[in-house]
Amino acid sequence: MPRSASSNLGYTPPDGGWGWAVVFGSFISIGFSYAFPKSLTIYFKEIQEYFSISYSEIAWVSSIMLATMYAGGPVSSILVNRYGSRPVVIAGGLMVGVAMVMASFGTTILHLYLCVGVIGGFGLAFNLQPSLTIISKYFLVKRPIANGLAMAGSPVFLSTLAPLNQFLFDHFGWRGSFLILGGVLLNCCMAGSLMRPIKIKTKLPPRKATDEDDTGKLDVTSQRAGQDESKQSGCAAKLSQFIDVSLFKHRGYLIYLVGNVLMFFGFFAPVVFLAPYAKHQGIDEYSAAFLLSIFALVDMFARPGTGLVANTRWIRPKIQYFFSFAVIYNGLCHIMCPLLPGYSGLVVYAVFFGLAFGMVCALLFEVLMDLVGAQRFSSAVGLATIIECGPVLLGPPISGLLVDIFMDYKYMYFACGMMMLLGGIFLFIMNYYNYRWLEKEGKQRKVDELEIGSAKELAANEEDKDNEEEIKRSTAEEAADSTCKEP
Amino acid sequence: SEYLLLLTQAKELPAQARRLCKINDGSLHAQLLEDLHLSETTPSPQSDPVITTRKVVSKGQNQVTIEELAILKPQTIELSCYLTDIPNNPPYLTGYWTKDGKGIVNSEETVNRTNEQYILKKTFDILAKDLGNYSCIFKEIQTQVTFVLDVPVIKDKRDKPIVSYTGDSVVLACKLKQTPNTWNWYKANNTEKGLINVTANPLNYKIFIHGNETKLTVLNLTEEDSGKYICSAEFDIKPSESYIELKVLSYIEPLKPFIAIVLEVIVLVTLIFLWEKCNKPQNDNISAGENELCSEQISKLTRDDSNGVENNTARQRKLEH
Numbered sequence: 001m002p003r004s005a006s007s008n009l010g011y012t013p014p015d016g017g018w019g020w021a022v023v024f025g026s027f028i029s030i031g032f033s034y035a036f037p038k039s040l041t042i043y044f045k046e047i048q049e050y051f052s053i054s055y056s057e058i059a060w061v062s063s064i065m066l067a068t069m070y071a072g073g074p075v076s077s078i079l080v081n082r083y084g085s086r087p088v089v090i091a092g093g094l095m096v097g098v099a100m101v102m103a104s105f106g107t108t109i110l111h112l113y114l115c116v117g118v119i120g121g122f123g124l125a126f127n128l129q130p131s132l133t134i135i136s137k138y139f140l141v142k143r144p145i146a147n148g149l150a151m152a153g154s155p156v157f158l159s160t161l162a163p164l165n166q167f168l169f170d171h172f173g174w175r176g177s178f179l180i181l182g183g184v185l186l187n188c189c190m191a192g193s194l195m196r197p198i199k200i201k202t203k204l205p206p207r208k209a210t211d212e213d214d215t216g217k218l219d220v221t222s223q224r225a226g227q228d229e230s231k232q233s234g235c236a237a238k239l240s241q242f243i244d245v246s247l248f249k250h251r252g253y254l255i256y257l258v259g260n261v262l263m264f265f266g267f268f269a270p271v272v273f274l275a276p277y278a279k280h281q282g283i284d285e286y287s288a289a290f291l292l293s294i295f296a297l298v299d300m301f302a303r304p305g306t307g308l309v310a311n312t313r314w315i316r317p318k319i320q321y322f323f324s325f326a327v328i329y330n331g332l333c334h335i336m337c338p339l340l341p342g343y344s345g346l347v348v349y350a351v352f353f354g355l356a357f358g359m360v361c362a363l364l365f366e367v368l369m370d371l372v373g374a375q376r377f378s379s380a381v382g383l384a385t386i387i388e389c390g391p392v393l394l395g396p397p398i399s400g401l402l403v404d405i406f407m408d409y410k411y412m413y414f415a416c417g418m419m420m421l422l423g424g425i426f427l428f429i430m431n432y433y434n435y436r437w438l439e440k441e442g443k444q445r446k447v448d449e450l451e452i453g454s455a456k457e458l459a460a461n462e463e464d465k466d467n468e469e470e471i472k473r474s475t476a477e478e479a480a481d482s483t484c485k486e487p
Numbered sequence: 488s489e490y491l492l493l494l495t496q497a498k499e500l501p502a503q504a505r506r507l508c509k510i511n512d513g514s515l516h517a518q519l520l521e522d523l524h525l526s527e528t529t530p531s532p533q534s535d536p537v538i539t540t541r542k543v544v545s546k547g548q549n550q551v552t553i554e555e556l557a558i559l560k561p562q563t564i565e566l567s568c569y570l571t572d573i574p575n576n577p578p579y580l581t582g583y584w585t586k587d588g589k590g591i592v593n594s595e596e597t598v599n600r601t602n603e604q605y606i607l608k609k610t611f612d613i614l615a616k617d618l619g620n621y622s623c624i625f626k627e628i629q630t631q632v633t634f635v636l637d638v639p640v641i642k643d644k645r646d647k648p649i650v651s652y653t654g655d656s657v658v659l660a661c662k663l664k665q666t667p668n669t670w671n672w673y674k675a676n677n678t679e680k681g682l683i684n685v686t687a688n689p690l691n692y693k694i695f696i697h698g699n700e701t702k703l704t705v706l707n708l709t710e711e712d713s714g715k716y717i718c719s720a721e722f723d724i725k726p727s728e729s730y731i732e733l734k735v736l737s738y739i740e741p742l743k744p745f746i747a748i749v750l751e752v753i754v755l756v757t758l759i760f761l762w763e764k765c766n767k768p769q770n771d772n773i774s775a776g777e778n779e780l781c782s783e784q785i786s787k788l789t790r791d792d793s794n795g796v797e798n799n800t801a802r803q804r805k806l807e808h
Contacts, residue, residue: 046649049658049660049702050656050657050658052658101745170647170650171650172650172736172740172741173649173650173651173652173736175651175652175655175741176650176652176736176740176741177741179741179742179745180741180744180745180748182745183744183745183746183747183748183749183752184748186748186749186752187748187752187755189752189756190752190755190756190759193755193756193759193760194759196763
């Protein structure tokens with residue numbers, strides 16, 4: 001079974017103990033990163049009135065925040081490679097807290113774009129990447145569960161932030177709410193302080209290794225980022241000091257990127273349009289909002305559940321297949337959605353979609369860790385998010401365009417379903433070949449080692465034979481000498 | 488004969504067309520107006536002779552149907568109730584009208600069946616005082632159709648107050664489907680309404696009116712600006728009103744929870760870092776000393792706490808004595 005790059009960490013991850021505190025910290029960071037931009041929409045109407053602007057101008061705030069969060073991925077990766085997760089998350093928490101406090105004093109919409117959008121987006125980017133990276137450092141055997149639990153932060157926080165934002169808005173208006181949210185976001189610093197770096201002593205004298213605990217603290221402060229000996233010179237060498245660009249030659253990583261880009265085109269739009277689709281069918285606002293709550297509730301439990309399932313010994317080795325299955329299942333859900341009649345049909349759809357969405361999200365980063373290993377994960381996720389930035393941001397507007405052109409939601413659902421099916425099938429087929437190639441390469445390596453081993457044996461045998469012959473000859477000569485010498 | 492033709496044509500012409508006729512021959516015109524005056528039967532002062540009709544079809548028995556009608560100006564309106572699908576198809580039914588639940592005198596009439604339908608009509612002159620719920624009720628089959636006659640109601644009213652801060656500005660908005668003649672804003676002080684006059688207070692208020700929506704901007708807010716603001720859509724028949732409540736806070740209000748949360752974060756972060764220091768691996772020789780120091784500090788803290796508790800109980804005992 002080809003377990004590609006997970007085992008060259010250089011140490012045994014704790015897989016427990018303080019790791020669960022780290023999972024809790026990641027839970028908080030990931031929760032804020034994904035849920036916060038979406039929960040801001042509650043304030044939009046009043047801010048729109050206050051600044052006398054159109055809805056699209058205020059919606060830019062959310063879009064800029066999401067875009068910066070994704071685009072800040074590589075920057076985040078470089079910093080994590082250099083300084084480790086903890087300082088980056090604490091810095092991110094401070095950034096986003098201060099950004100919201102500044103935004104509460106804003107006098108123009110541009111002020112909000114800068115504070116909430118750009119600075120807040122970067123702050124959240126500095127929260128997202130390191131949280132994922134540190135999980136890969138602390139867990140190996142139980143990694144899928146850890147990933148599933150940490151990613152569950154997103155729906156939990158969305159369910160909590162939405163009513164909290166409504167409460168704050170009713171009591172304090174938008175300015176006071178932004179001020180208080182700035183304080184709430186400072187809790188990311190608390191989450192960051194939980195992310196204790198793992199210390200490995202770089203020179204490990206063999207006798208001392210037996211004294212230490214398996215789960216003892218090992219120091220990776222002198223970790224070399226460009227560990228894969230890329231023999232490029234000049235610019236490329238400098239770049240690879242900060243971020244691992246040789247990842248683009250990694251076959252599994254390329255498959256992951258292409259599949260994800262296809263998938264993300266149809267990933268978020270159905271969530272965005274669930275409530276409007278329900279209202280379009282004549283369902284009242286509260287029932288439409290209830291659909292979203294069902295979706296979030298199922299999502300909340302699907303993520304750790306998927307982590308548990310992915311951790312079993314039947315699924316873990318073939319986790320790439322599990323991921324492509326989740327994507328295909330998602331696509332099928334969307335294609336079937338327009339065929340389901342009435343409100344009960346939509347409830348069924350919300351349940352199945354929640355399950356599918358949770359599965360994909362829980363596995364999204366786990367499969368990446370599985371492909372590239374913990375060492376290169378930080379760079380990998382940074383590069384992945386900046387490439388995924390495009391489809392994530394373009395997906396909902398293009399879907400909106402489809403709805404406007406055809407005046408019907410079902411074509412949008414078909415399109416999203418098709419994109420996800422395409423991505424899933426691509427991932428499935430390419431991973432089938434990838435597994436086979438990895439097996440072949442593994443076998444080839446073993447054969448080579450065997451050959452080298454047997455060649456060495458042969459050489460050793462030859463040497464022994466030569467030695468024996470020499471010894472025989474020398475003893476014979478001695479005997480001859482001695483006999484000759486005897487008169 | 489030409490004269491007669493003109494006369495009959497003029498009767499059907501609406502009001503505006505009749506006024507245009509004044510350009511024609513003077514004497515003939517005078518004649519036309521006189522004749523038309525005589526033919527006018529209903530002396531409603533402001534009503535338009537054009538009668539609006541509203542019809543509702545009700546199927547089956549034991550039905551209650553409600554229809555909302557927006558009335559913008561005084562008018563004469565004919566309400567019709569059409570009944571179909573009545574079991575046993577009786578040859579006639581008795582129907583009468585009610586206004587706001589009270590029966591209208593002399594409104595009861597017998598409705599004969601015509602082509603499987605029963606039709607009950609009545610014409611009403613509607614002025615401001617006549618707005619209300621008009622129902623046609625069929626006795627035998629307990630079927631009722633209610634026409635709700637009212638000025639357009641301003642929907643999406645916020646039931647919670649809008650919150651703003653001193654020194655800031657706020658925008659209050661009202662919107663309708665129909666366009667009124669104009670909009671007015673009032674500030675409610677207990678039971679009275681005071682009209683907001685922008686020319687008198689240009690520094691504090693701005694009113695923006697664009698057809699069916701209006702916005703009031705209140706600048707330089709102070710705590711006295713809190714209260715109820717009423718937007719009034721003026722129609723010919725009666726104004727339609729809605730209110731928005733405004734609450735003006737000082738900046739200290741949100742600052743209190745903010746500082747509380749920041750303190751909580753600082754405390755948690757400090758605790759986490761302290762915990763980490765105390766639990767540093769026992770492999771380090773230096774950390775052994777630290778561990779002792781840490782446990783000393785912790786025991787000191789707990790001793791302080793228990794001292795505090797003892798003091799409290801001591802004080803309580805003193806008070807009791």
